[in-house]
Amino acid sequence: MASTPVTEDQVIDALRPVEDPELHRSIVDLGMLKAVQIRDNGVVGVLVALTVPGCPLKGEITRRVSEAATELDGVESIDLEFTVMTDEEREKVRMLVHGGGGSATAGANQAHGHAEGREIPFAKNSSKTRPLLISSGKGGVGKSSVTTNLAVALAEQGYTVGVVDADIYGYSIPRMLGTDRDPVVIDEMLVPPAMWGVRCISIGYFVPEGQAVIWRGPMLHKALEQFLTDVFWDEPDFLLIDMPPGTGDIALSLAQYLPRGEVFVVTTPQPAAQKVASLSAAMAAKVNLPVRGVIENMSWFTGDDGKRYEIFGSGGGELLAQELEVPLLGKLPLVPELREGGDNGRPITAVDPDSEAAQMFQQIATKIAVDMKPKKVFSEKLKIL
Ligand SMILES: Nc1ncnc2c1ncn2[C@@H]1O[C@H](COP(=O)(O)OP(=O)(O)OP(=O)(O)O)[C@@H](O)[C@H]1O
Numbered sequence: 001m002a003s004t005p006v007t008e009d010q011v012i013d014a015l016r017p018v019e020d021p022e023l024h025r026s027i028v029d030l031g032m033l034k035a036v037q038i039r040d041n042g043v044v045g046v047l048v049a050l051t052v053p054g055c056p057l058k059g060e061i062t063r064r065v066s067e068a069a070t071e072l073d074g075v076e077s078i079d080l081e082f083t084v085m086t087d088e089e090r091e092k093v094r095m096l097v098h099g100g101g102g103s104a105t106a107g108a109n110q111a112h113g114h115a116e117g118r119e120i121p122f123a124k125n126s127s128k129t130r131p132l133l134i135s136s137g138k139g140g141v142g143k144s145s146v147t148t149n150l151a152v153a154l155a156e157q158g159y160t161v162g163v164v165d166a167d168i169y170g171y172s173i174p175r176m177l178g179t180d181r182d183p184v185v186i187d188e189m190l191v192p193p194a195m196w197g198v199r200c201i202s203i204g205y206f207v208p209e210g211q212a213v214i215w216r217g218p219m220l221h222k223a224l225e226q227f228l229t230d231v232f233w234d235e236p237d238f239l240l241i242d243m244p245p246g247t248g249d250i251a252l253s254l255a256q257y258l259p260r261g262e263v264f265v266v267t268t269p270q271p272a273a274q275k276v277a278s279l280s281a282a283m284a285a286k287v288n289l290p291v292r293g294v295i296e297n298m299s300w301f302t303g304d305d306g307k308r309y310e311i312f313g314s315g316g317g318e319l320l321a322q323e324l325e326v327p328l329l330g331k332l333p334l335v336p337e338l339r340e341g342g343d344n345g346r347p348i349t350a351v352d353p354d355s356e357a358a359q360m361f362q363q364i365a366t367k368i369a370v371d372m373k374p375k376k377v378f379s380e381k382l383k384i385l
């Protein structure tokens with residue numbers, strides 16, 4: 001066993017790799033580790049400052065800190081106490097991870113553009129995030145279900161993923177994803193809750209249960225802007241946007257905020273739905289964003305007899321894809337488990353990965369992430385003379 005007692009510095013070094021479960025940064029770098037005290041018999045006192053009182057992830061932090069500390073020779077157990085950061089400390093954390101310019105890696109750049117606000121990080125040319133706008137011409141075709149399951153599939157493939165529920169009046173992502181808590185606010189920075197590896201923001205977190213959102217024009221605009229700027233997204237690989245049905249204000253605002261967005265149109269198989277869906281493509285043209293693919297949903301139902309029944313007809317997805325000259329990325333079956341998973345926050349892609357629907361979501365995710373990965377654009381400026 002260890003003959004020399006452990007030092008405070010050794011404990012601090014051992015705790016350096018421990019990350020805050022929400023901010024994904026070292027608790028030492030974040031200033032959360034307040035004090036370390038070596039006591040008798042291998043007991044180490046540790047004081048951790050939580051970013052906010054009643055931090056929902058206190059248990060997880062306890063587990064991580066204990067595990068890392070007791071791995072050290074000479075540390076038998078820890079006596080962990082918690083305190084809460086002051087406003088100034090929280091401001092420092094926010095500056096450190098979110099900066100003034102919306103990107104953690106950009107350091108402490110001051111915000112450009114309008115004085116009070118920050119830039120939309122996803123609008124920058126240097127952004128590595130691909131915004132995927134999941135849209136359709138009419139309601140109820142499965143946009144939110146596709147958004148949720150596609151997000152889970154991408155996360156399972158190892159990508160970092162965020163979801164913006166842009167359906168302000170008909171929000172549904174928190175329920176479908178099954179997030180169990182609200183965003184945490186650190187000095188006006190919103191830390192989104194995560195579930196199945198997917199972070200999510202929705203107006204649903206800000207309105208009392210059962211109450212309708214009655215905002216119009218400018219308020220809607222402001223809310224969406226905040227979803228993109230004040231939320232700590234931490235440069236995910238993908239940001240999926242669950243679009244509201246139709247071609248209203250929200251679509252126009254989003255297009256303006258996400259000039260690098262890629263539109264994916266969800267449709268059902270009947271040719272009539274395809275006509276409506278083409279409206280959505282017209283919208284994409286109007287806002288000058290490219291449609292990259294079509295996803296057909298509710299394509300068939302497999303009966304007890306093992307036969308596929310095409311309840312909503314067939315061919316709609318192919319027709320639309322042809323018309324738009326984009327690929328049909330996949331056809332999803334109609335399965336009760338998919339609806340149930342949406343109702344109880346257990347997406348089929350997460351809980352039944354071998355099912356036909358989950359496999360299809362995985363295939364679509366691979367097509368988008370790998371086959372449709374943007375090629376590096378040659379830049380004149382980079383030419384070595
Ligand atoms: N492939 C499917 N199999 C079974 N049920 C499905 C499938 N796709 C969607 N559903 C169900 O159909 C309903 C509508 O789907 P969803 O809410 O995803 O559509 P939407 O296009 O987002 O609707 P809205 O326009 O209201 O936002 C939900 O109850 C959902 O669970």
Ligand SMILES: [Mg+2]
Pocket residue numbers: 143144145167170172242
């Ligand atoms: Mg929806």
